[in-house]
Amino acid sequence: MSKHLIDLQNISKSFGNHLVLDEMNLYIRENEFLTLLGPSGCGKTTTLRIIGGFENPDVGKVIFDGKDITRLAPNKRQLNTVFQKYALFTHMTIAENIAFGLRIKKKSKAYIDDKIKYALKLVNLEEYGSRYPESLSGGQQQRVAIARAIVNEPKVLLLDEPLGALDLKLRQDMQYELIRLKKELGITFVYVTHDQEEALTMSDTIVVMNQGYIQQIGTPEMIYNEPENAFVADFIGDSNIISSTMIQDELVEILGVKFPCVDKGFGENKPVDVVIRPEDVELTTDVEKGRIQGVVSHIIFKGVHYEMEVMANGFEWLVHSTSCFPVGEKVGINVDPFNIQIMNKPESEDEEAVGVEE
Amino acid sequence: MKNNKAVKLLSAPYIVWAAAFIIIPLLMVFYYGLTNRDGQFTFANVLAIQQTEHFKSLYLALILALISTVICILLAYPLAMILSSLKGKNEHLVVFIFILPMWMNFLLRTMAWQTLLENDGVINTVLQFLHMPKMHIINTPSAIVFGMVYNFLPFMVLPLYNVLNKIDINVINAARDLGANPFQTFIRITLPLSVPGIISGITMVFVPSLTTFVVSEMLGGSKILLIGNVIEQEFTQNSNWNLGSGLSIVLMLFIIISMIMSAIFDKNGEGNTL
Incomplete structure (x- = not known):
């Protein structure tokens, strides 16, 4: 090979x-x-x-x-x-x-x-x-x-x-x-x-x-x-790409809420893009246990799973789950630190297309 | 059902037209061709083709039509290939330029060739000016071939262009990819795929060339008689409608044969443009 x-x-x-x-x-x-x-x-x-x-x-x-x-x-x-x-x-x-x-x-x-x-x-x-x-x-x-x-x-x-x-x-x-x-x-x-x-x-x-x-x-x-930038994350599979702030190593602020994560070395209070796959968004009916609270706004049955949209802190979260949460239900959202992918923001529109060497 | 009737009604004008100007005249040709002046049934008018002068004129018409058709293929094929390779905005303009002569009157175009080919015509004047020997073209079979090729070339270019244009560029690429050089690709892929266009073009050039009497009369003088001229003379000068019709039936046979051949080779009607 x-x-x-x-x-x-x-x-x-x-x-x-x-x-x-x-x-x-x-x-x-x-x-x-x-x-x-x-x-x-x-x-x-x-x-x-x-x-x-x-x-x-x-x-x-x-x-x-x-x-x-x-x-x-x-x-x-x-x-x-x-x-x-x-x-x-x-x-x-x-x-x-x-x-x-x-x-x-x-x-x-x-x-x-x-x-x-x-x-x-x-x-x-x-x-x-x-x-x-x-x-x-x-x-x-x-x-x-x-x-x-x-x-x-x-x-x-x-x-x-x-x-x-x-x-x-x-x-x-x-x-x-x-x-x-x-x-x-x-x-x-x-x-x-x-x-x-x-x-x-x-x-x-x-x-x-x-x-x-x-x-x-x-x-x-x-x-x-591990998509290297927002384009790859968006193109490969569905994903939630959220503009966020890296507070410090292993801590990121998403939509005004602090989430523990596993990434390091981005600096302090640095604007970043966060990618979370829809299957990695965990929903719970125990609203208080969620890091962010939201309301289910759409649900579609896809066969293997349900595809839901959850409105929380001004962002429409795309969620895949095998459990069904009816429209209008209040839910709590959690994400495992390991499933939060942090990416540097492109500094300009042009840079989105910049070549990445292996 | 009511709708269907309405649609059928719409075709009525054409049916009346076809009956009056195609079917009835055709039946009349058969009637006159298969009867003598007294109205009695006979094959004599059809068999008259065996007379030397008639046979000669048919033979010459076949030969000249064949030569014109071959020349048309040789001229039109490369031209159609170039046209179909012109992708983009120029393509339609160039195709338009090639069709443009068809908008001019057929007689005018042929008269123009008369002045070009005459003994003191444009071509010989230019040759004289260049101190080259004059050419005697007018009133020879060559002049008739010139006229046929010029008049009928677009009918060869269009079906060829049409069929070549439809060949997927990736089919050509696939042949190249599989190891064929450009010449092998042409012989094994492009040419066989364009057969429907060639057949369609042949029919559209051969049939009018075979039957024309205008081109041969204007460019051949009255010395060279093609079968078309003979038939025309029987109708107009000799007022022998029976003989004219009889010879027409023979000519029709040849046209039907070439039509059948084109139908066999062009099953999908891919070469049809008009």
Whole structure:
């Protein structure tokens, strides 16, 4: 896991006057599942297209396995892409689609036939070789696109929001399928998505991007539990982000009430942002036992839990709980010190997008 | 139901129009074509195509239409590719410029070619000025091909542009990604995916080229007779409606054949623009 397979060095890219990537540095390790996560326009797809060779960076280098491939044409790169809307060749059968790359490389017929069989089996489409793409469902077409890419034995598979066009249930199934494929193939996956759940489920490493800058790089657990700034906290899962004051080490004043916490080193009486996940907000009907008192203003049943909004000290708290508190009920709010995440406030709007090195 | 009736009523003017000006004339063509002057049934008018002069004119019309169609494909394909690669605000302007000649009267355009191609026309004047030999173009089959290509080229460009424009750029990217160089990508992906447009363009250029009599009359003088000219002469000069209709039926056969071929290749109607 330690070898750097792809190194993006100092990559900048603009379209017209619009800066899409600004001096981006990122390495991708061999055999890792790396996800580029961010809202649309954050530069994640452009990053993938630069790795795939469909865009040239204005500045910077792409190093692949020790070689500079920045200006290399896409057909000469040892990686394959699974495109957003499958991009299958509609005038070819499934088998012909899968064979395309191998035929270009002039492999023997026996080899190609073997590979088609193997790939169809790998994606559970053994019966579909002679069908045409338009007769397949979206999920099946997506699996063909994956099969078409992996028969070429790329060192890296690039996936550009491959599940974006599928419905929820199918998307979840395909997530498991992708994890299985990744394990069986033992190659590097670079995955682009705006769906934080997808990123958390599948990745070894998540790169959160916004406005052309990397916001945070880390494991799913790190990204979720210790977001480095308000953007990451807000983008990954639901969260309560509250403007607060750090009184001293291990004590923060939230909405005028002092809460013990575990963070240190922010200084005294320093304005900070506090992030509290909705599942970490504890409600009690024993109002006096709560650090803050509030009134339930909304409740929705979500299946696994109830999602509630609680108005307390002028802030609408988002709360997830398995117990139900009816609208209008007075409740007390507590938060475990360990679940209070403190972040420095950005000093200006611009700084919200500033790059964060790993 | 009431609504349905109202909708049907709306189509009445078109049905009346179609009956009066398409179906009835067509039936009349068949009637005249399959009868002699005395009104008796005969195949003679249709079989008259076997006469040397008629057969020659049909043969020449087929050859010239074929040449024009091939030239149109060769000119239109690169043009359509360039047009479809122009994304953004210029795209519509350029397409507009290519369609612009279609807004001018067909006869005027062809007359313009007359003045260009004449022995003392614009082209030869320029050649003379450059001390190059004069070219004799007017009243030759080449002049007719010039006229056909010029007049019918937009009908080839549009369906090709339409079908190329619809090809997802990621399909092209996918081919490149799988190792194909630009030439292989064109041969294996772009070209096969544009077949419906090519077929549609062929029909839209070949059929009018095959049947035209205006282009051949204006640019071919009266020396070169295409099947269209022969039919026209039978109706206007010789007043032999029976023979004219009989030959029209033969011509119609060829048109129907090319229509069927286009229908087979273009199942989804993807190439249709008009």
